[in-house]
Amino acid sequence: MEPAGSVFSVSVLSRVWLNVETFELICTRPRGFHFLAGQYVSLVYQGEAREYTILSSPEAVELRFLIKQVVGGKLSTQLANIAPGSILEISKAKGYLTFRPTERPIFFVATGVGIAPFVAMAASGVRGFTLIHGARIESGLFYRQELAASVLRYIPCLSGLNVTGAELPDLYRGYVTEYLKTSLPPGLYDFYLCGSVAMIRDMTHLLDEHHPGVRIFSEAFS
C-alpha cells in the first residue's frame, strides 16, 4: 500500500489562459503517478496547498489542471504567474467522482471550473452524456468544442444578467438548478455533480424531491 503522505514532483511546462481569470496549467507527469479520470490532487507550491482536479486522461503523458485565479488567493495567484520549469509537488490522486458505467441516462452537471472531472472522463472515453454547464458569462463555458464529440446533449446555462450567448444552441438563461427543475422529465438517471457547495446542495435536494430513484455522485469545491 502506498504511504498516505506520498508526494510527487512535477515541473511546469506551460500555462494557457481560457478567460481573464481562468487558466490551464500543464505539468510533467511523474513516473509512478496513477489516477482515475475525475480524481484530484493536492497541489503544493511554496508552502501553499490546494486541491485541483486533473483534466487529463489517465493515459496522458502530461498533467493538466484547470485553475481559477481567486482574488486574494495565494496559491492561484502564484500559479497564475509561475514560470515554466518551476517545480510543484502533488499528492497521490484522491476522490471518488469517477465514472461508473451504467444503462441509465447520464447527466454531468458542472458550474465554472467544476467542468474539470467531466473533461477528464470524456478524454478517457466516456460518451453519450448530457452535460449541463453553468457559468455567469459565456467565456466561462470552457471546453465546449473539446467536449462536442462526447456529449449527447450540451446545455449551457448562463446566470449573468444581460450576457451574450444568444447564438449558443440550447442556451438556458438561469442557474443549472432552475434548468433541471423545469426541464427534466421523470425518470431514472445517474447524476454527477461538481461545483460549489450551494449548487451541490440545491441540486441534490431538488433531485431527492422530484426524482426519487436517481443516483448521485458529487464533489464540491470551495
Added chain:
Amino acid sequence: MKVYTGGGDKGKTSLFSGERVPKHHIRIEAYGDLDELNSVLGAVSAYLPASEQAILEDFEGIQSNLFVAGAWLATTPDSSAISYLTSLPETVSKDLEMRIDALSAALPELKEFILPGGQPVAAWSHVARTVCRRCERRLTELIEASSEGNLQLAAIQVYLNRLSDYLFVLARYLNQVLGTADKTWKK
C-alpha cells in the same frame, strides 16, 4: 474539496454506488456501525502500552480492513461501482486466528464467564467487542434483507466474527499484562 455539501441536510445520503437512501437505511446502519467500531478501536489503540508493538500492528491492519469492509457495505451488489472496490486480503480471518492463539497461549484457561472491565484499555477492548458483535448483527440483517450472495460480504461476516473473539482475548491479555486478574461472574 469540501468535506460538506449539505446534500444530506434533509435526511438522505448517497451510497458509494450513488443511490440516495434515508440515513436510517440498513446499509447506512451497517457501515455506520463499522465506523463506530473503527473509532472504538482507535480508542483502544490510544490506550495500548507502547511495548505491545505486535498488537499495535494488529490494529493498524484491522482498522484498514474495516475501511475496505465499509466500502463493500456502502455499495449495492449490482452496481458497476463494485469494480472500484478492493477485496479483503484472503488470509485476514486466518491471520486473526493466529493472533488469537498467540495471545491465548499466555492466558490461564477460561472456565467461567468474566465481567467486562479491568484496566481502561481492556475495558475499551470489551466495548469494541460488543460493538463488533452489533456489526455482525447488522451485517446478517443486511445479507438477509437483500438476498445478496456476495462473497465479500460473507468474508466480512467471518472476519467480524473472528475479530470479536480477538477483542475478547485481547481484553483478557491486556488485563493480565497490566496486572489485573479476570473478575468472574458470581452467580
